[in-house]
Amino acid sequence: MKRALVTLTPPESKRLIAKAVVAMPEVQRALKEGFVYIATGTTAAYIAEEILGKEIEKEKWTIGTISNGRTCVTPKKTWPKHLVLYRGEPFDDPQEALRRMGPKDVFIKGANAIDINWNVAVFAAAPDGGTIGKTFGWTITKGVFTITPVSLEKFVPTPVEESAKLTGIYSFDWGTGLYAALVPIPHSHPVTEVEAYKILAGVEAVPIASGGAGGAEGSVTLVLQGDDEAMERAREITRAVKGEPPLKPYTEDCSVCPFAGICGLGSKTI
Template identity: 85%
Template sequence: MQRALVTLTPSESKRLIAKAVVAMDEVQYALKHGFVYIATGTTAAYIVEEISGEKIEKEKWTIGVISKGRTCVTPKKTWPRHLVLYKGKPFEGDPMEALKEMGPEDVFIKGANAIDINWNVAVFAAAPDGGTIGRTFGWTITKGVLTIAPVSLEKFTPTPVEVSAKLTGIRSFDWGTGLYAALVPIPHAIPVTEVEAYEILVNVDAIPIAAGGAGGAEGSVTLVLEGEDEEMEKAKEITKAVKGEPPLQPYTEDCSICPFAKICGIGSGAF
């Protein structure tokens, strides 16, 4: 039996979680036999890299983003398209058409902005139509599509997401430090945090014991790992593999041309 103390930065956690999501039996099955729908987001971008084996500009593989100390969006000219794979190959049609065909043996992957004390997750939505989650939620929940939410414990909140959701909305705020948004719970999502990642990849227990840091370690998660000697040696190797993952670079839209300026504390001049 071994015990280890491990600190992971947000980018290191994203890489670990991405490896774990791709290793899940359900994802491997869907990659071979069905649909894997990967909605845009920075954590999801790591999953795209793990599946494709190719590097992408992860900062640009999202629309909504918390960056530069504010809720914001990336430049409209770089807004990406969701990636849908069918039997491991890019789906040629519109992503929404794929949703119509998907069922319980297929996988929908969507990152989250919050995970609460009950391990429920939620995502921000700022577009009037509900954005990604608004357009896809009905299809995934009614058809029983397996929904996976890769989310680092840097996004842990002690407030239950069903409580937080009642406090938010794009017309709910008088002023703020960035883009106004609604927090939308995803009750049927299966979260994959650092805890689940270590269990999936190397079958060891990961217990979160501290968070935060300075000097590049802001947002870090510190964990105690426990397991049998053989599994813990594997945990050491996977930890070495993700350590040193470079941080994502700040990347946001110019406020003067942002299409969301009217629902933003900065863009509207309210702050």
């Protein structure tokens, strides 16, 4: 049994998790035989890159974002479309895909929180529920295999079903950014750094510390354990993701933001 100490920055974790999600047998099967629906988000953007084999502007591959020290949105002119693939090829009608998807298909949606019970939740700020509001009913009722890629930088100690009760776009008197509801995704399969190392290398990953400074803010530090062969795979995978560049802050101008009325900055309550 060998052991290693590894620290991953948030971008490195996102790249690791993306590689693991693509390697999952459920995803590989769906890429060959059915639908893979990737909802927009920065972590999902890494998954899109791994599948498409090309670089995309990951900062712009989202609508809601936590950036520049606040909950916010990206500029409306850059809002992306979800990436939907059918048998590995682009499928242009996301709504039709949702109608046709079933248990052998895959839906991928990032998250803003993972709690002590490994339950996940995502922010929604649009009055119609945004992405999760428009897709949740389709995926949960038909048993679509739902994957939530989420780094342990987003770990929260409070169970998400409890913290969700405190939120809502009209629930706050003031704040430092966009108001949002926290929406649990109870039927999802979370993939963190722990699952990623298991999928890609067959090693046990135990998170032991978080945070840092000088570019390591939000980092996750893990102990990896496994036999010689598995740990060598883990070493190569770690080398492959180290040095992943940080994402650039990217937020909307408050003076033109369509969500200014439900934002502490936009409504000038702070």
